[in-house]
């Protein structure tokens with residue numbers, strides 16, 4: 405496929421949301437679709453068919469969403485006329501995925517076989533295979549159909565393979581869209597633009613100039629009401645296997661011939677395949693697991709993970725720090741430090757490219773020191789980019805070296821809010837553009853790398869290290885990086 409020029413228009417579609425009454429649909433998917441409608445991106449004949457076992461009729465579901473949706477968009481984004489137009493697109497089919505008899509009602513809602521069909525599975529991954537089979541059995545899969553799979557895609561390599569086989573038996577790979585919502589974040593896409601639409605970074609983007617890379621996704625919240633899911637998952641599966649490894653891939657990948665649907669995914673796969681396996685006792689040296697204890701978060705007392713999740717003896721990790729290595733020419737010897745955790749002192753997601761120190765002190769008589777340059781790509785809570793430099797403090801006396809930064813704040817520079825990740829990703833699904841979605845081989849490669857860490861942690865003596873809520877994680881994570889003579893960017 406050759407490079408295209410500008411995004412293609414969004415065609416009319418029937419968007420079927422399995423799990424249409426669930427948290428994800430109500431909090432993220434429907435608000436994202438509403439916002440796209442508000443911007444005029446949904447053609448008049450686009451319809452949204454929600455399914456769940458709740459015995460709701462069309463009016464009941466419309467009333468529910470009319471009541472729920474305003475809480476999940478900004479007040480200034482609410483427009484009564486648009487909301488009325490959007491609500492009129494909705495319908496609900498009561499459907500028990502396991503019950504063969506309830507499927508014909510869904511088929512009746514999809515009379516136009518030529519229209520784009522999106523089947524969005526906002527349900528547990530254990531149901532993905534059954535849904536695909538039933539859609540096939542009831543004749544709903546057309547060449548214009550796309551299947552969207554939410555994470556987690558399984559809980560290990562074997563279950564991911566089984567899911568991929570089951571959905572792959574019905575849908576072509578190009579029809580399957582595996583969501584990683586981090587890829588829909590504006591600042592993540594801007595990472596690609598910064599790397600590949602500018603010339604100044606590429607000559608420096610390698611082991612000759614880069615000392616190390618840090619990727620952090622810290623959350624101030626705990627597990628909330630998701631303890632049931634989270635306790636079987638943990639931070640390694642929930643955040644590292646997908647979001648953090650995807651960010652690592654975007655930082656480390658080679659420039660593709662152009663940024664296109666398969667070219668980027670081909671390059672990301674090569675990075676995943678070049679990750680040095682962390683196995684056996686190396687896991688103890690390269691990976692730190694933590695679990696939050698009761699503590700103070702933003703000044704308020706908060707419970708421990710075990711209390712939040714109602715799992716008194718749980719050894720599930722809510723924090724992970726990893727020292728990873730990409731074994732290729734570009735990155736040989738450059739550590740990639742990854743870190744994610746819940747109930748950390750603040751919400752902050754960022755990528756830090758730490759460049760090497762100057763090779764020789766050029767200002768022996770100066771006050772202050774020359775700090776190594778650092779590029780910080782901020783994903784959350786603010787989106788932006790900072791380039792840290794050393795500058796001369798103005799003054800007639802001797803030379804004073806001072807750290808300064810060149811700041812780009814997206815909201816201020818572009819005078820507008822970035823769209824939510826799901827807005828972008830949902831429109832890409834309808835357009836049929838898979839560039840920002842994970843391909844089967846990527847997901848499987850990521851599980852292959854993660855699995856030996858879980859194997860090591862399966863030993864009875866393994867337990868995550870405790871850290872008080874509202875802190876930066878267990879002390880061992882600090883040691884992990886400090887023993888290399890480096891420190892976490894705070």
Ligand SMILES: NC(=O)C1=CN([C@@H]2O[C@H](COP(=O)(O)OP(=O)(O)OC[C@H]3O[C@@H](n4cnc5c(N)ncnc54)[C@H](OP(=O)(O)O)[C@@H]3O)[C@@H](O)[C@H]2O)C=CC1
Pocket residue numbers: 422423424425426427428429455456457458499500501502525526527528529554555556633
């Ligand atoms: N919530 C989030 O922020 C995120 C969620 N995800 C993933 O998305 C998926 C959904 O999550 P979430 O919305 O939080 O889950 P919820 O439990 O809130 O919702 C699940 C939905 O699935 C429906 N459902 C469950 N079982 C069946 C069935 N047998 N037949 C038909 N419908 C069924 C439920 O309706 P009913 O019970 O009435 O049938 C409900 O609408 C999960 O895999 C989750 O891991 C991924 C990223 C973020």
Ligand SMILES: O=C1O[C@H](COP(=O)(O)O)[C@@H](O)[C@H](O)[C@H]1O
Pocket residue numbers: 621623642643753784
């Ligand atoms: O996928 C997930 O991501 C969220 C964090 O997303 P963010 O966009 O707020 O950074 C995390 O809370 C959740 O546990 C995980 O499943």
